[in-house]
Amino acid sequence: MKKDIKIPEVKDVHVAVVHEEHPEYKTQDWNAYIINNSETDLETVLIVSQGYTDKKMTPPMRHTITKLPARSYAKIEYIQEKVLELNNSFKITFFEGNQMFDKTYLFRKNTINEKALQNLPLMQFKGVLVK
Secondary structure, eight states: OGGGOOOOOOOSEEEEEEEEEOTTTOOEEEEEEEEEOSSSOEEEEEEEEEEEOSSOBOOOEEEEEEEEOTTEEEEEEEEOGGGGGSEEEEEEEEEETTEEEEEEEEEOTTOOSGGGOEEOTTOSSEEEEEO
């Protein structure tokens, strides 16, 4: 039964959106990252991202990371400026050992901006963090 399935709480895994310079085009871009601040590797990381409001919705984007080592991070995707006006959801499912974990991270509309930048765990950049 569905009620018998126990999915443990996700700890030390975060999503951050960073405002950084594109190395080739020299533009300031917003990029989403997943941060594994735990002591164990994450395996088969599945990410579904989508922007939405009551009236607008982007198509879902799907990403897979085969292995995200302990104390590391990986880029998920580039986020266009227009999408920052929407709620941005990142549904993340992964395995740690034989246990499945699942969590949805939500950046509310207009919360990704220059004023909200803060220091991020493991990264040398500043960004907007959802725990």
